[in-house]
Amino acid sequence: xxxxxxxxxxxxxxxxxxxxxxxxxxxxxxxxxxxxxxxxxxxxxxxxxxxxxxxxxxxxxxxxxxxxxxxxxxxxxxxxxxxxxxxxxxxxxxxxxxxxxxxxxxxxxxxxxxxx
Amino acid sequence: xxxxxxxxxxxxxxxxxxxxxxxxxxxxxxxxxxxxxxxxxxxxxxxxxxxxxxxxxxxxxxxxxxxxxxxxxxxxxxxxxxxxxxxxxxxxxxxxxxxxxxxxxxxxxxxxxxxx
Numbered sequence: 001x002x003x004x005x006x007x008x009x010x011x012x013x014x015x016x017x018x019x020x021x022x023x024x025x026x027x028x029x030x031x032x033x034x035x036x037x038x039x040x041x042x043x044x045x046x047x048x049x050x051x052x053x054x055x056x057x058x059x060x061x062x063x064x065x066x067x068x069x070x071x072x073x074x075x076x077x078x079x080x081x082x083x084x085x086x087x088x089x090x091x092x093x094x095x096x097x098x099x100x101x102x103x104x105x106x107x108x109x110x111x112x113x114x115x116x
Numbered sequence: 117x118x119x120x121x122x123x124x125x126x127x128x129x130x131x132x133x134x135x136x137x138x139x140x141x142x143x144x145x146x147x148x149x150x151x152x153x154x155x156x157x158x159x160x161x162x163x164x165x166x167x168x169x170x171x172x173x174x175x176x177x178x179x180x181x182x183x184x185x186x187x188x189x190x191x192x193x194x195x196x197x198x199x200x201x202x203x204x205x206x207x208x209x210x211x212x213x214x215x216x217x218x219x220x221x222x223x224x225x226x227x228x229x230x231x232x
Contacts, residue, residue, distance in 0.1 A: 032218045042225065043226065046222075049218065094218070101166065101172050103149065103172065104221060105161070108156075108157060109157075
């Protein structure tokens with residue numbers, strides 16, 4: 001089964017400084033990987049996804065992630081944090097279900113705090 | 117266009133009662149998923165529908181949980197004899213069902229279930 005591990009439960013950065021949220025994955029085949037963001041009392045929103053095309057994936061709101069097979073990592077970065085980036089971030093891998101379907105396997109999440 | 121909607125947004129019930137949670141997916145999406153998110157955790161897969169049939173229900177925790185999608189659109193998650201441990205946010209997602217593992221799942225805002 002596929003799995004992801006988010007290495008930090010909480011990251012705190014100052015506004016205007018870079019953001020790095022770390023994620024390692026475990027997969028027996030070439031995975032599809034995603035980052036979702038969850039703002040308080042709002043639904044999960046897709047930031048970006050990797051599907052075996054370019055290894056550097058650009059997403060919304062200035063976020064990007066790089067797929068590194070040799071390191072089994074898919075870290076999320078942003079050059080300059082904004083107050084509105086404060087939220088919970090989930091690294092996600094797509095897994096195959098019992099009937100050939102796919103389902104998402106979520107990490108435990110990283111809470112990003114942005115300090116003014 | 118309209119996203120995934122879920123009703124009610126909040127549900128408080130007493131232990132032992134029966135509850136129904138509704139999901140209205142994005143129009144035209146054939147794939148529908150239910151996930152459960154406990155406090156401080158990432159969402160966990162419960163069940164997947166392709167059209168009207170439950171193609172993968174391997175994530176349902178026990179036989180008190182059941183879900184239907186009779187016309188291939190709206191889905192209802194049903195929980196019998198609720199227990200305090202069922203308290204969580206129940207998330208619904210839909211996708212076009214055309215891209216396999218790379219399919220983007222769009223999430224609703226969730227139903228927060230509290231069992232007293």
